[in-house]
Each structure stands twice: as structure tokens, then as C-alpha cells.
Amino acid sequence: MRVVMLGYQTWGHRTLQALIDSDHEVVLVLTHPKSDHAYEKIWDDNVAELAEKNDIPVLLRNRPGDADLLTAVRGARPDIIVANNWRTWLPPELFDLPPHGTLNIHDSLLPAYAGFSPLIWALINGEERVGVTAHRMNAELDAGEILIQRAVPVGPADTATDLFHRTVDLIAPIVRESLDLIAAGRDAGRWQSQDRSRASFFHKRAAEDSRIDWRWPADRLARLVRAQSDPYPNAFTHHRGQRLRIVSATVSEGRYGGTPGRIFIREGDGVVIVAGPDAHSGHHPGLLVRRLRTDDGIEYAAGDYFRTMGGYLTDRP
Structure with missing residues (x-):
């Protein structure tokens, strides 16, 4: 499949590398410019540099709604968009553009911990498991149908750093398995609606938190x-x-x-x-x-x- 990738920081970098290593073709990458936000300077592997190293066209945007960007995505003729750690709202004319829509990779066990910094919030709240979810993007935040979800346990001495390393290693196999299922048409019947009564939403962390x-x-x-x-x-x-x-x-x-x-x-x-x-x-x-x-x-x-x-x-x- 032809893939447009949207992503940022190490989460996006791992996703792009998984796509490069797959049998699918990455035809365009969208990522954010570097940020001075304290949390966005952590785990900041550069998505743009990885794309350029592999001769993949790359666009930098804080927000993705401008006409030039939409024209570029249409021109890339993607079969699917894959997103991970894109930090701003995506318009439906973008996420619904490809035939297979947009697959979002989110580092929580949705429907819980939608939004930002899910590992940190989950650890503070004493959750026994954390994980990564691949789901179809729709108009609601992290609310679309789930294709694949993988979990890891939270140990009694685990830090957020430990959980980051454990969950970021789940990204590549989830991305590859998801795209291979979709490309082969074996995803039918596997998509599961989220129970919205169990949903929770969290904001970005700041110094006050x-x-x-x-x-x-x-x-x-x-x-x-x-x-x-x-x-x-x-x-x-x-x-x-x-x-x-x-x-x-x-x-x-x-x-x-x-x-x-x-x-x-x-x-x-x-x-x-x-x-x-x-x-x-x-x-x-x-x-x-x-x-x-x-x-x-x-x-x-x-x-x-x-x-x-x-x-x-x-x-x-």
C-alpha cells in the first residue's frame, strides 16, 4: 500500500521506521517543527531527518488544515494514512481522504487515557497495565474502532521511563501487523467499537502538574x-x-x-x-x-x- 505518515518525536520515528522496513511504500511524511515545550524535548528522535535520509518527501506543519498540504496529500495518492503522536486536530477532509482512512497509533489502552501523556497519568492513577492501541481515526478524539491492542504490566517499582521503553517497543509490530491485515483484506470483522462509557480524556502535562x-x-x-x-x-x-x-x-x-x-x-x-x-x-x-x-x-x-x-x-x- 501507499502510505502517508503523520508523526512526531520518538513515537512517530518508530512508526516511520516500521513503515520503511515493511512491504509498504511511504510516499509522504508530515511532522511538526521542533518545540520548546518541556515534554516535547524528551524522546525527540527526529521524524523529518529519518524521512530525508530515506528520500521521502517531508512537510513541516504545526496544524494540518491548509490547502497546500491537502493538495500534497491528495497528490501522493495514499491508500492509507498512519498517524502517531500528531499533536493537533486533523480535519475529516484529511483523515478520511484515503480509501482505508487513517490508522492512529495511541499509547494507551483505549478507550481509557485518550489525549496526552497517557503513560504518566496511568502510572499516577495506579493502573495495573498500559499499552498501545491501533484504531481508525474519526471525528472524536481517539474514539474510532480498534483493530489491534497490546498491553504490558506495570510493576511496583516501574517509572514512566520504564513504561515508555516497554510500550514504544510495541509500535513496530503493531504497525506492521495492522497494515498487513488491511492490505490483505483480513481486517474485516476485526474492528471493534469502543465502549464510550469507559472513555477518559487527559490534557498535556505542564509544570503545575x-x-x-x-x-x-x-x-x-x-x-x-x-x-x-x-x-x-x-x-x-x-x-x-x-x-x-x-x-x-x-x-x-x-x-x-x-x-x-x-x-x-x-x-x-x-x-x-x-x-x-x-x-x-x-x-x-x-x-x-x-x-x-x-x-x-x-x-x-x-x-x-x-x-x-x-x-x-x-x-x-
């Missing part, structure tokens, strides 16, 4: 720290007016009561911070902070940074 709220339960705070693992912007708090990035933390063994954010006691290789919506009860664990980083980039063991107990970590300076 990494700010620690010590009223959260300790287990959820520990997942936030794991979800904001390097190279993502770390979960952060403030101590005596200075921002601290929490690099490593887990749930304490003991139960500790008091005011959320209190720097309380040493436990094992870390320092316990009182946490939770009803921390005053003393019925729940705190967050055991093991390692932290100051804004100058220096990393400390928590026990070395907090020489004495007492005082508070706060959400604002």
Missing part, C-alpha cells in the same frame, strides 16, 4: 515521583523557599501522624514526610524520600540534605 500536594496519600505521591522520573521534569516541592525535586521515594513502613508536609523522622535509607488528607489521624504511612535534587542540579541522599528533623515542605516558596 508536577507540584507535590502533601495532602495526597503517600502511595499516590510515590507514584507521582515515579511518573515524573528522569528525563521528565521531576515532582517538586519547596523547603525554606527553595525548590526541591524529588528523585526517588516510596511509601514508609511505619504510620505517622501530624500535618502534611512535616519533615518527621528517619526511616531506613530515607526521611519520612507526613502525607495524606487525614494525616492527623496517624493511621497512614508517609512518603519516604530517598533522593532529591536542588535547582542547581546537585543530587543528595535525603538523610544528607535534611540534617535535622522538623520544619515543613510546602507547595509554594
Whole structure:
């Protein structure tokens, strides 16, 4: 089949490489210009460079609705469009243009976690599995019929970085299997409608989303720290007016009561911070902070940074 590919960052790069390695012909690539957004500078393998290296025409666009772009796509005569990590809305005159429409590759187990940063949100929320879905694009966000879906388990110590590597490796086999089914006409009867009552939608993450709220339960705070693992912007708090990035933390063994954010006691290789919506009860664990980083980039063991107990970590300076 003749394929037009829309994609960005490492997700798009893996998709394009899978198409190049397949029996299908990539006739045009659309990708976004480089961005200064913190999350878009992570996992930023360059789709345009890969296309140019393989002598595939490439167009750069922030949004895909202009007449010149539509003319170029029509002129490429695609049998199908394949999209992965395209960051803006696609008009129906584009996604419905080829005979087989547009196959979108999304890094969640749809219908849950449509939208942005699904791995991070899923980890924060304690999901047991994450994955990748190949679905047919329609006018609703990530809502079209599903062709293939693959999942991987979330381990108790997994970070968002671990889950990224595990799910990005699913892209190539899903892309190849999907296109081979469609090209051979063996996709009939395999498309499954999404249960829209189970759908959830998430926005892009920004700096505010990494700010620690010590009223959260300790287990959820520990997942936030794991979800904001390097190279993502770390979960952060403030101590005596200075921002601290929490690099490593887990749930304490003991139960500790008091005011959320209190720097309380040493436990094992870390320092316990009182946490939770009803921390005053003393019925729940705190967050055991093991390692932290100051804004100058220096990393400390928590026990070395907090020489004495007492005082508070706060959400604002």
C-alpha cells in the first residue's frame, strides 16, 4: 500500500521506521517543527531527518488544515494514512481522504487515557497495565474502532521511563501487523467499537502538574515521583523557599501522624514526610524520600540534605 505518515518525536520515528522496513511504500511524511515545550524535548528522535535520509518527501506543519498540504496529500495518492503522536486536530477532509482512512497509533489502552501523556497519568492513577492501541481515526478524539491492542504490566517499582521503553517497543509490530491485515483484506470483522462509557480524556502535562500536594496519600505521591522520573521534569516541592525535586521515594513502613508536609523522622535509607488528607489521624504511612535534587542540579541522599528533623515542605516558596 501507499502510505502517508503523520508523526512526531520518538513515537512517530518508530512508526516511520516500521513503515520503511515493511512491504509498504511511504510516499509522504508530515511532522511538526521542533518545540520548546518541556515534554516535547524528551524522546525527540527526529521524524523529518529519518524521512530525508530515506528520500521521502517531508512537510513541516504545526496544524494540518491548509490547502497546500491537502493538495500534497491528495497528490501522493495514499491508500492509507498512519498517524502517531500528531499533536493537533486533523480535519475529516484529511483523515478520511484515503480509501482505508487513517490508522492512529495511541499509547494507551483505549478507550481509557485518550489525549496526552497517557503513560504518566496511568502510572499516577495506579493502573495495573498500559499499552498501545491501533484504531481508525474519526471525528472524536481517539474514539474510532480498534483493530489491534497490546498491553504490558506495570510493576511496583516501574517509572514512566520504564513504561515508555516497554510500550514504544510495541509500535513496530503493531504497525506492521495492522497494515498487513488491511492490505490483505483480513481486517474485516476485526474492528471493534469502543465502549464510550469507559472513555477518559487527559490534557498535556505542564509544570503545575508536577507540584507535590502533601495532602495526597503517600502511595499516590510515590507514584507521582515515579511518573515524573528522569528525563521528565521531576515532582517538586519547596523547603525554606527553595525548590526541591524529588528523585526517588516510596511509601514508609511505619504510620505517622501530624500535618502534611512535616519533615518527621528517619526511616531506613530515607526521611519520612507526613502525607495524606487525614494525616492527623496517624493511621497512614508517609512518603519516604530517598533522593532529591536542588535547582542547581546537585543530587543528595535525603538523610544528607535534611540534617535535622522538623520544619515543613510546602507547595509554594
